[in-house]
Amino acid sequence: MNIILMGPPGAGKGTQAELIKARFPIPHISTGDIFRDAVNQGSELGQEAQKYMSSGQLVPDEITTAIVKERITQADCEQGFLLDGFPRTTAQAQALDQSLTELGKKIDLAVNIDVPTELLIERLSGRISCQECKRVYNLNFNPPREQGKCDSCGSELVQRNDDRGETVAKRLEVYSQQTRPLLQYYEAQGVLFNIEGSRGSNQVFADIQEKLESL
């Protein structure tokens, strides 16, 4: 089964990817990781991508799609794959579909973890972490025992600029604008599976598992 995993920052996509990977025999393919791998292995496509990245430019869709295609033809994807972080735009989705068709494959399900914006802001803007041991806390859900101090090592806890309220709201708006057409694209194909992600991660996973087992 060939799955795409979508969801805004803070929706718990990473957790669900881990749970899916543990339960089903398909690899979790995160675009960030395969980019790094392609660059590290010095493959032709990796070198191409590197040229853009090192000059601070976006890697063109053709290269990204080619890197993804190369990855999904590897042996561990025989039973399928869980694609995370790609596609991000309708153009990328079309390019992916074309590659899949060439490989005699198709997307079976596009899982979209849906969480109300207010809750995402609450989840994301409360994030603070330890400068020393990198442990992550959340002021709203998982605060440290002592304010501003790490439970594990006692070092100072800081908030990244990215995690401040107004920056978070802007990031979410950009995400939703970019993703809306993509959701419509998969809905039109009849493969979109919206899942209510404001619940606990085990409940969310139970629904995803049921759906995947029914494929």
Ligand SMILES: [Zn+2]
């Ligand atoms: Zn610490």
